[in-house]
Amino acid sequence: METSSINEKLSEVLKLFLLPNYNVASTTYLDLLLTHIANAITKSDNQCQIIKDYIEKACQTWIDNKPCQPVTVFTIKLIGAMGKNENYFDYFNKLNIYDKVLDIFNLRQDDLSASVKMAYTKMLIDIIGHSCGRKWVIDSGVWKDVIKFAQFNHTMYVTRESQKFICQLLINESQNIDLCTEIIKKVSEPLINDTYGIQVHTALEDLYLDQTRVLSTTLNLITSILENTLFNSLDNTIPNLLYDIANLEVRIKALLEACISTKFLANIHKLWVLIFISKLKFGFKTNENNEIVVRQETWNKFRLGYCYLQTLFISKNYITELIRTNKFSLIYWKKLQNLQAFRTPETKHKFEHQVVVSMVTPLFVCLKKNYKKYDIFEIFVYKVFSITCQPIQRLAYEARDVMLKEDLPLELICKSCIEMVLEVVDLMDRDTAVIPFQSMCHVLKNYVTSETDSNEMQDDGDCRGEILQMSNENSHDTSPILLSALRQNSENCQQAQNSNGYNQIQHINPPNHQRNVVRKSILDGDPIVDAPILLSTLLHGVAVMTEKFQFKWSDCVETICVLSLAQEVLNHSGTSPNLCVRALKICKLAIENFMPPNLALLVNGESHMNKIGPTLYKRLHDSNWEVRDSALEVLLVIANISETTYPAFQELILTNKLLSLVTDIAMKDGESYVRASALKFIAIAVRINNLWNKELSSLHLIERSIELFSEESEAIVRKEVVILIRELYVYRQWPNTVLDTINHTMVVAAILDLHWEVKINALSYWHDFIKFQLTEQGMLDGEFPMVTFSKEHKKIVQLDDKEIKNRLDKVLQYMAKENCLGVLLVTLEDESDFEVSKCAADIINELKCLLLKYKLDQPTQNNTSLYSNPCNSKSNSNCSLKSSESTAKNPEKDLSHIIDDIIDSNDSSLLATMYKNSLKMNDDCVNEKREALGRISKVTREQFLSHILNTDIDAYITERRNWLNTYTVSYDSILDDILTVYAQTDTISMDCY
Numbered sequence: 001m002e003t004s005s006i007n008e009k010l011s012e013v014l015k016l017f018l019l020p021n022y023n024v025a026s027t028t029y030l031d032l033l034l035t036h037i038a039n040a041i042t043k044s045d046n047q048c049q050i051i052k053d054y055i056e057k058a059c060q061t062w063i064d065n066k067p068c069q070p071v072t073v074f075t076i077k078l079i080g081a082m083g084k085n086e087n088y089f090d091y092f093n094k095l096n097i098y099d100k101v102l103d104i105f106n107l108r109q110d111d112l113s114a115s116v117k118m119a120y121t122k123m124l125i126d127i128i129g130h131s132c133g134r135k136w137v138i139d140s141g142v143w144k145d146v147i148k149f150a151q152f153n154h155t156m157y158v159t160r161e162s163q164k165f166i167c168q169l170l171i172n173e174s175q176n177i178d179l180c181t182e183i184i185k186k187v188s189e190p191l192i193n194d195t196y197g198i199q200v201h202t203a204l205e206d207l208y209l210d211q212t213r214v215l216s217t218t219l220n221l222i223t224s225i226l227e228n229t230l231f232n233s234l235d236n237t238i239p240n241l242l243y244d245i246a247n248l249e250v251r252i253k254a255l256l257e258a259c260i261s262t263k264f265l266a267n268i269h270k271l272w273v274l275i276f277i278s279k280l281k282f283g284f285k286t287n288e289n290n291e292i293v294v295r296q297e298t299w300n301k302f303r304l305g306y307c308y309l310q311t312l313f314i315s316k317n318y319i320t321e322l323i324r325t326n327k328f329s330l331i332y333w334k335k336l337q338n339l340q341a342f343r344t345p346e347t348k349h350k351f352e353h354q355v356v357v358s359m360v361t362p363l364f365v366c367l368k369k370n371y372k373k374y375d376i377f378e379i380f381v382y383k384v385f386s387i388t389c390q391p392i393q394r395l396a397y398e399a400r401d402v403m404l405k406e407d408l409p410l411e412l413i414c415k416s417c418i419e420m421v422l423e424v425v426d427l428m429d430r431d432t433a434v435i436p437f438q439s440m441c442h443v444l445k446n447y448v449t450s451e452t453d454s455n456e457m458q459d460d461g462d463c464r465g466e467i468l469q470m471s472n473e474n475s476h477d478t479s480p481i482l483l484s485a486l487r488q489n490s491e492n493c494q495q496a497q498n499s500n501g502y503n504q505i506q507h508i509n510p511p512n513h514q515r516n517v518v519r520k521s522i523l524d525g526d527p528i529v530d531a532p533i534l535l536s537t538l539l540h541g542v543a544v545m546t547e548k549f550q551f552k553w554s555d556c557v558e559t560i561c562v563l564s565l566a567q568e569v570l571n572h573s574g575t576s577p578n579l580c581v582r583a584l585k586i587c588k589l590a591i592e593n594f595m596p597p598n599l600a601l602l603v604n605g606e607s608h609m610n611k612i613g614p615t616l617y618k619r620l621h622d623s624n625w626e627v628r629d630s631a632l633e634v635l636l637v638i639a640n641i642s643e644t645t646y647p648a649f650q651e652l653i654l655t656n657k658l659l660s661l662v663t664d665i666a667m668k669d670g671e672s673y674v675r676a677s678a679l680k681f682i683a684i685a686v687r688i689n690n691l692w693n694k695e696l697s698s699l700h701l702i703e704r705s706i707e708l709f710s711e712e713s714e715a716i717v718r719k720e721v722v723i724l725i726r727e728l729y730v731y732r733q734w735p736n737t738v739l740d741t742i743n744h745t746m747v748v749a750a751i752l753d754l755h756w757e758v759k760i761n762a763l764s765y766w767h768d769f770i771k772f773q774l775t776e777q778g779m780l781d782g783e784f785p786m787v788t789f790s791k792e793h794k795k796i797v798q799l800d801d802k803e804i805k806n807r808l809d810k811v812l813q814y815m816a817k818e819n820c821l822g823v824l825l826v827t828l829e830d831e832s833d834f835e836v837s838k839c840a841a842d843i844i845n846e847l848k849c850l851l852l853k854y855k856l857d858q859p860t861q862n863n864t865s866l867y868s869n870p871c872n873s874k875s876n877s878n879c880s881l882k883s884s885e886s887t888a889k890n891p892e893k894d895l896s897h898i899i900d901d902i903i904d905s906n907d908s909s910l911l912a913t914m915y916k917n918s919l920k921m922n923d924d925c926v927n928e929k930r931e932a933l934g935r936i937s938k939v940t941r942e943q944f945l946s947h948i949l950n951t952d953i954d955a956y957i958t959e960r961r962n963w964l965n966t967y968t969v970s971y972d973s974i975l976d977d978i979l980t981v982y983a984q985t986d987t988i989s990m991d992c993y
Contacts, residue, residue, distance in 0.1 A: 276305030
């Protein structure tokens with residue numbers, strides 16, 4: 001659409017907005033229109049003039065007659081969008097447009113609607129990007145309005161935008177100390193004037209919250225300012241001004257100590273963490289090596305503030321808040337490191353380790369009494385002691401005592417602990433993340449181990465002992481890295497036993513903390529049944545960390561136990577479906593990432609993997625479909641691995657009779673997702689000769705797959721059936737009669753199916769079909785060699801230009817005979833699915849490049865003699881000849897007619913065809929289908945060549961992509977929609993009379 005036409009329509013639309021009593025059918029139109037205008041005003045002076053005229057006219061028109069609220073919001077935002085440009089702002093300011101807008105819409109009143117407040121705030125955010133805009137904002141005092149918006153907290157969106165405006169204004173004017181001081185005083189006024197007393201009873205929490213509502217929003221605003229300015233630059237003065245003006249540290253500390261409400265505490269918590277983190281920034285100095293380091297005095301104050309808050313929370317029994325403190329600490333520590341890399345005076349202990357150990361402390365309280373006796377845990381405990389400083393260890397003891405003595409919901413606290421660890425997992429490096437991973441593994445081990453059955457625990461649970469024994473028996477096969485890690489673990493264990501610090505934890509209480517703690521572990525009894533909430537979160541946490549970091553034995557020995565732990569959960573009779581799904585995911589990830597050593601080293605022997613087959617067989621019969629689906633995902637991984645990396649898994653599949661079971665599931669299961677997953681497994685299994693020869697070849701997969709495709713109503717299943725048929729075609733040999741059936745099915749899938757993924761998978765089949773035919777004619781790696789062996793003449797022949805053209809002609813003729821050429825052209829022009837068209841275009845372009853490379857750009861006169869696989873029926877050959885002769889005169893015109901007919905028919909009749917069985921339709925649908933396929937068969941080699949050689953396929957696809965990207969939300973379309981809706985509304989109202 002030309003720019004002049006858009007300008008005319010824009011002018012008409014803006015005139016509509018000036019009409020009295022005009023209303024908008026949908027505010028979405030206005031949001032999209034505003035986006036297009038904002039993008040266009042930097043490019044089109046004519047549009048800018050139209051908008052200027054509209055705004056000036058609106059300010060005159062709406063003095064007495066206000067517009068509807070959507071138009072009000074649109075216009076305020078539009079003025080802001082124009083005001084981003086300093087020249088346009090200056091133009092409007094000279095006309096007093098901004099002052100007029102404040103008066104017309106009463107923007108300085110307190111009773112504005114949320115949408116108008118939002119528009120007003122966004123307008124101010126737009127204009128403070130330049131000095132002229134900020135001067136007007138400061139001189140007019142409108143920044144005070146936005147502070148009120150933030151403090152009254154009308155809606156979350158208004159509050160967020162208000163905070164954004166205040167932070168940006170302070171950052172941009174940070175050198176204007178007087179202004180920043182005035183703003184901070186206004187922001188901090190409720191905090192400075194706070195006279196509320198100490199909270200004395202949790203039952204009065206709602207009353208406290210009501211009394212301190214403005215104080216709460218003020219604290220949130222101060223937190224936002226500090227968070228945005230502290231990490232903005234090293235020399236930003238705003239944090240210091242906040243501390244000095246509001247006496248921030250003293251006031252927040254007093255509020256912390258007076259507060260017993262966890263709801264109100266949320267408004268203070270993050271702010272205090274920011275306060276003690278900011279101390280680090282204020283204490284930066286440059287050492288002799290030109291590095292940024294933290295002064296020792298500053299570091300001491302930081303540690304004091306960090307430990308003070310945790311001690312306070314422990315005294316109040318706020319264990320969850322203790323964990324959250326460490327989460328905030330890690331977030332802001334990383335932000336400060338990103339702003340400026342620095343070193344601390346503490347070189348022995350890493351701060352991230354202190355944070356993470358503190359976060360997982362509640363998990364250690366879950367461990368059973370006798371679990372500490374086992375060396376794999378002893379190694380881990382020694383590691384924890386070696387990486388933490390003494391204050392953190394003391395805090396851990398204090399927190400443990402509180403959790404054991406007080407009546408706290410320990411399971412929920414541990415659940416929150418894992419969830420908060422996962423919230424900051426992206427901020428952890430590998431060395432830090434392994435600590436919570438190990439902690440979760442040990443708690444998981446406590447779920448599946450009976451405290452009283454210590455011998456069984458020693459045999460089955462002590463993975464380190466199992467590995468050591470295996471390494472002794474098979475030392476010549478064992479990885480040197482693994483042996484080194486095991487030796488190091490043994491040395492660490494010995495050191496731990498000789499360490500005074502470690503001996504402390506051998507006793508539940510350290511000498512100076514003797515307490516009479518009698519509370520049992522929450523994992524005593526049958527924890528899988530009694531504490532499923534924590535178990536579910538544990539399994540999820542182990543899965544997330546495994547996916548992200550893919551820990552190996554060199555990181556931690558606990559990885560070796562993960563698979564067996566998940567199997568124990570699966571084999572428990574009381575495991576819920578949700579836990580089964582999560583445990584199966586752990587099995588999947590364990591097999592993908594850390595195999596048991598005997599399998600990883602290809603050593604035969606007893607292993608937990610031997611038990612996975614019966615476990616999966618059992619879970620494939622589960623009544624819950626999600627469990628069956630998850631079990632199939634594990635099998636899918638096993639099949640993938642067995643194809644190349646671990647062939648021994650093939651025997652696992654065969655021994656447990658999984659192939660026939662999964663095939664039955666694929667054909668008969670009542671849930672479509674399960675059928676689709678089963679088909680994925682079979683599609684991989686058919687590639688493996690051992691599985692095929694011993695079992696799959698006797699399961700009649702082709703016949704059953706084609707039958708399933710013809711009867712299946714779910715696209716998610718049909719697309720997997722098509723992939724399976726493609727794999728069967730590529731990897732296995734079939735007689736011509738079967739190949740004809742396969743080709744016919746793939747034509748139906750590519751042309752008549754209603755789902756784009758099914759069509760694309762069918763086109764992938766035809767892509768392989770073309771490559772196979774070219775290979776049959778001697779092509780290797782995309783090129784014809786100088787000579788090749790001719791199967792037809794039983795001798796080596798030279799491939800000159802003429803011979804290559806003849807072979808390519810044979811391929812094209814056979815493709816035409818099997819309807820492949822018709823499929824490619826029809827799918828290329830598939831108007832309902834762009835991805836299908838794109839896929840067909842890629843295949844055609846590849847084929848086109850090959851034809852041009854060997855100069856096959858002219859039709860051959862004698863085509864019928866070139867079939868490599870001629871029709872068996874003489875009548876069929878005559879039919880093909882007649883159709884070829886009838887289209888030779890004007891192939892392009894006839895081809896266009898054929899494709900149009902197919903596309904036109906691909907609507908309701910084909911919809912009925914695909915659902916013939918489920919809807920019990922009559923034979924008319926079958927006739928429609930037969931006619932469509934008959935038209936495809938008329939596409940000849942000459943028509944195909946003429947079409948693709950005379951068409952710019954890339955340009956066609958690009959044009960379609962651009963149209964799809966813009967046709968619903970394009971500038972012109974939005975303007976048309978607004979004008980059309982208004983015209984229709986006007987017509988309807990006239991008809992009413």
